[in-house]
Amino acid sequence: MRYDVIVIGAGMVGTSTAWHLQKNGSKVLLLDKKLPGSETSYGNAGLIQREAIHTHPFPRQISEMVRVLPNQGTDIRYRIPAILRYHQALLQYWKYSSPASVKKIEAEWQTLIEHCTNEHQTMITASGAENLISREGWLQLHRSEETLKSAIAAADKDREQGVEHNVLTIEELKAMEPNANFDGFVGAIHWLNSWQVSNPSALVKAYAKSFQEMQGEIRENDVKEITPEADGWKVFTDNGTFYSDDLVIAAGPWSNELIKPLGYDLPLFPMRGYHQHFKITGKNTIKHSMFDMDKGFVMGPMQQGIRITTGAEMTTMDAPKNFGQLNTVLKLARKILPLDEAVESEAWAGSRPCMPDMKPVIGPAGKHEHLWFAFGHSHQGFTLGPITGRLVEELIHDKPLTVNVEPFNAQRFSKS
Ligand SMILES: Cc1cc2nc3c(=O)[nH]c(=O)nc-3n(C[C@H](O)[C@H](O)[C@H](O)COP(=O)(O)OP(=O)(O)OC[C@H]3O[C@@H](n4cnc5c(N)ncnc54)[C@H](O)[C@@H]3O)c2cc1C
Structure with missing residues (x-):
């Protein structure tokens, strides 16, 4: 079968790309070995983060490194085989994390973030997914006066970039979330113009359904190999071979596996996260997602239950699950909310x-x-x-670009 465009990967990125291309006149095939929104785009914290105008640099201060090194933190952990395997990417990460570099990177990053809610809204409306979205903002909880003070100073500056917030006292927090115990916290930032999604996978599936309603095609096939042809691309899968003029790789953390045989070796590396759901009862119902800033985990109300998501674990894609970080997080989370009954017997893990x-x-x-x-x-x-x-659609259809994509080009690492 021949298509104008084949998109590989039906996570949030690939599904959105296929949607825009189909909507703008291309005949598109979206390929994934699983149903849309089954991997990283399933397991995340479900926040559409208008406030996320700052990146996550590598810890460079001695005090930060000393804190992370014992590998007992709740926000970040690492495994030695991953450090060895990704050492070059990590060295680059360290280099790019200098204050001057982060300033430039964040200016470029913000050109994307500023469009996030508007662009989601277009697709939410088209796919009738309004029921999955809450626009009450989310809560960033602080345990220390020092981190709260610096977060408030930063948030005040972020207003210039269109990010809206309120600072909350413990009394105000208790009024907003009466089931939560805020002992040990000193206050919070309420991010006002970021959104919560009650089922991230369902949102991707809604976008995928909207794509199908525009005659886009989805196949649950495992892509084994891609090869260039004189007039386009040939995609071999476990269930058939497909042809297209253009090919988009949107396979999240698996993307390098697909493009390495073509001679690309980008320094992509995974950062694992875990989640587990707990049954919602009258005693633990919450309206807002809450991020424990000083411990680095999120508690969010989802359709499946209260979802507890961990920070990052630097490990390889195929490493067995290690529940140490999640278990430490759960001890802290249980002090905030009663989490008596786990929904799944085993926690989910996926890689950023x-x-x-x-x-x-x-x-x-x-x-x-x-x-x-x-x-x-x-x-x-x-x-x-x-x-x-939207940007990939504009590039393929040779249209004026909504955002300058130069800072995101694939060749930038061959220059460094
Ligand atoms: C714990 C956690 C919390 C997070 N919280 C948030 C949050 O609140 N907000 C936010 O914006 N982001 C969050 N993220 C990050 C976000 O989830 C990811 O950046 C995002 O989901 C990546 O989307 P993607 O489409 O690139 O990849 P994925 O969703 O992983 O999709 C890639 C797809 O490619 C498919 N694929 C791979 N190889 C092949 C192949 N050979 N053949 C066919 N298909 C293939 C996979 O099956 C998969 O479906 C979080 C991540 C984690 C882990």
Whole structure:
């Protein structure tokens, strides 16, 4: 079968890309080995983060490194085999995390983030997914006066970038979330113009359904190999071979596996996170997602239950699950809310697709005509899927671009 465009990967990024292309006249095939929104775009914290205008640099202060090194933190842990395997990417990550570099990177990153809610809204409306969205904002809880004070100073500056917030006292927090115990906390920032999604996978599935309603095609196939042809691309899968003029790689943390045989070796590395749901009862119902800023985990109300998501674990994609970080987080979470009955017997784990310079790759592959990359959105791929999809559509259809994609080009690492 021949298509104008094949998109590989039906996470938030690939599904949004397929949606935009189909909507703008291309005949698109969206390929994934699983149903849309079954991997990282399933397991995230479900926040559409208008406030996320700052990146996540590598710890460079001695005090931070000393804190992380014993590997007992709730926000970040690591495994030695992953450090060895990704050492080059990590060195670059360290380099890109200097204050001067982060300032430049964040200015570029913000050109994407500023579009996140508007671009999601277009797709939410088209797919009739309004029931999955809450616009009450989310709560960033602080345990220390010092971190709260610096967060307030930063949030005040962020208003210039369109990010809205309120500072909350413990009394105000208790009034908003009467079931939660805020002992040990000193206050919070309420991010007002970020949104919560009650089932991230269902939102991707709603976007995928809208894509199908526009005659877009989805197949649950495992892509084994891609090869360039004189007039486009040939995609071999476990269940058939497909052809297209253009090909988009949007396979999240698996993207390198698909493009390495074509001679690309981008410094993409995974940052794992875990989640577990707990049955919602009259005693633990909450309205807002709450991020424990000083311990680095999120508690969010989802359709499946209260979802507890961990921070990052630097490990390899195929490493067995290690529940140490999640178990430590659960002890802290249970002091905030009663979490008596786990919904699943085993916690979920998935990997954020990260780049050393904390920016996604969006644009032409470089070495092949009509090959496009859209991956590496690390901590905010759920937020940035729709704007990425729009940009890839504009690139393929040779339209004026909503955002300058130069800072996100795939060739930037060959220069460093
Ligand atoms: C714990 C946690 C919390 C997070 N919280 C948030 C949040 O609140 N907000 C936010 O914006 N982001 C969040 N993120 C990050 C976000 O989830 C990711 O950046 C985003 O989901 C990446 O989307 P994606 O489409 O690139 O990748 P994925 O969703 O992983 O999709 C890639 C797809 O490619 C498919 N694929 C791979 N290889 C093949 C192949 N060979 N053949 C066919 N298909 C293939 C996979 O099956 C998969 O469906 C969080 C991440 C984690 C882990």
